Amino acid sequence: MQLWTKSGSYPSALPPSDTDQEGRIWTDLANNPDGQAATGWTSAPPAPAFDAASEILTWTDGAWRVEDRPADPPPPAPPVVRVTKSDFSRLLTFAELARMNAKRRQVAELTAADYEDPDKAPLIELEIVIQQFDLPAEFIELTHPDTVVGVQLLAREGILDPSRPLERIAEILANVAPVAVP
Secondary structure (H helix, E strand, C coil): CCCEEECCCCCECCCCEEECCCCCEEECHHHCHHHHHHHCEEECCCCCCCCCCCEEEEEECCEEEEEECCCCCCCCCCCCCEEEHHHHHHCCCHHHHHHHHHHHHHHHCCCHHHHHCHHHHHHHHHHHHHHHHCCCCCEEECCCHHHHHHHHHHHHCCCCCCCCHHHHHHHHHCCCCCCCCC
8 A cells, every 4th residue: 555645755556636835626636646746745655574583663754764672660669668667567477476586685686796707797787787776767668678687586586487598588588477276
């Protein structure tokens, strides 16, 4: 099918009639070269071949252009999930909270010499997580990388259910409350 353009417009089928600059109506444009010329319609060049998987065909400034298909935009960032500190505590079971309190007592007993002892490094890392939890911020962002590391540290230190630490990490970061055990 022959495509036509008027004043550089995107190619389309020739209309059956059109008006020239003086307001005269020209009909049967498909069979009327004088009417085509008077109304400004010109034959558009055929579209070039292109690979639709990697290229796009555009019409710019009265000419076809084959351009690389733009890369897909990156996926949107996951939404920020914020919970209050009390809601975060509700994501832990009673046993996990008890183990957390026991670790808090161990942290409180650290001495200056313990900070030089490589065997105490995990407890010192836990101290940092506990200190961050005790900061005055009201909310904890479950999607923040520091929170993910902190929850992983809780699992590594045996605070989270040691029989299924990976599941507990996923549940907490997904803001899923633990199931009550009878």
